[in-house]
Amino acid sequence: MSVMGASAQSARETEQRERIIATAERLFREIGFQKTTVADIARELRMSPANVYRFFSAKSEINAAVARQLMSEVEEAAQSIARGPGTASERLRALILSNESMNAERYVADRKLHDMVEAALDENWPIISDHIDRIDAAIEEVIRSGMESGEFAKDDAQLAARLVHTSCIRFCHPRLMVECADRPTPTSAQMIEFCIAALRGGFRDLGPALPR
CATH class of the missing domain: 1.10.357.10 (Tetracycline Repressor, domain 2)
Structure with missing residues (x-):
């Protein structure tokens, strides 16, 4: 992978992490952090829980x-x-x-x-x-x-x-x-x-x- 390609991938991964964090914060405010599951976060982002676990190994x-x-x-x-x-x-x-x-x-x-x-x-x-x-x-x-x-x-x-x-x-x-x-x-x-x-x-x- 070229340097430019690696940089673009890193930017996409950072953006995805930020989306997960922002979605989690919103759900924490709405239903509470204990009740919010990884499946809830994934559903809001229209992705699979496995994809969330690519960025965070645990809730x-x-x-x-x-x-x-x-x-x-x-x-x-x-x-x-x-x-x-x-x-x-x-x-x-x-x-x-x-x-x-x-x-x-x-x-x-x-x-x-x-x-x-x-x-x-x-x-x-x-x-x-x-x-x-x-x-x-x-x-x-x-x-x-x-x-x-x-x-x-x-x-x-x-x-x-x-x-x-x-x-x-x-x-x-x-x-x-x-x-x-x-x-x-x-x-x-x-x-x-x-x-x-x-x-x-x-x-x-x-x-x-x-x-x-």
Whole structure:
């Protein structure tokens, strides 16, 4: 096969994988990820289940691919804000609020997708820790730029990012967003301002930095 032919085949395979993921996500929203079968996905795409298995060896891989797609959209938005215009404080506010809004739209308003995330958390899917690391990295990028510009006190940017993310986890974690919805807690805007005040003052007395 020529290089051009191989490239065209690879593009077709990528497109087919994307169609399977998109169809699976739609069915997950309509009937739930647990009730959706590979046969359901194949039927919607007018192909055989065997053809779906050419791209995904198990239904669990499709589940993970759908979750990965949803989480990557949140990560891309966070990275775009982190590298965008504005002061570090403005970008940090926008990043956390965007994270909250996108997670609420995906996992709280849509109960069937929320069930998928619950399973991902309960079963400790690897994509969960990867997602947390990527959001941590975006927050760290904002905080580091603020420390370099003098907007925030110079300190350990990695530790600061973990502290901010943990402080705001109530507004980012799908399970906590549901469980705490009716409880009297500070708003996300209030928590962000609390974190920004801490970043401006520094936190050198909190203990050693995180291990590298």
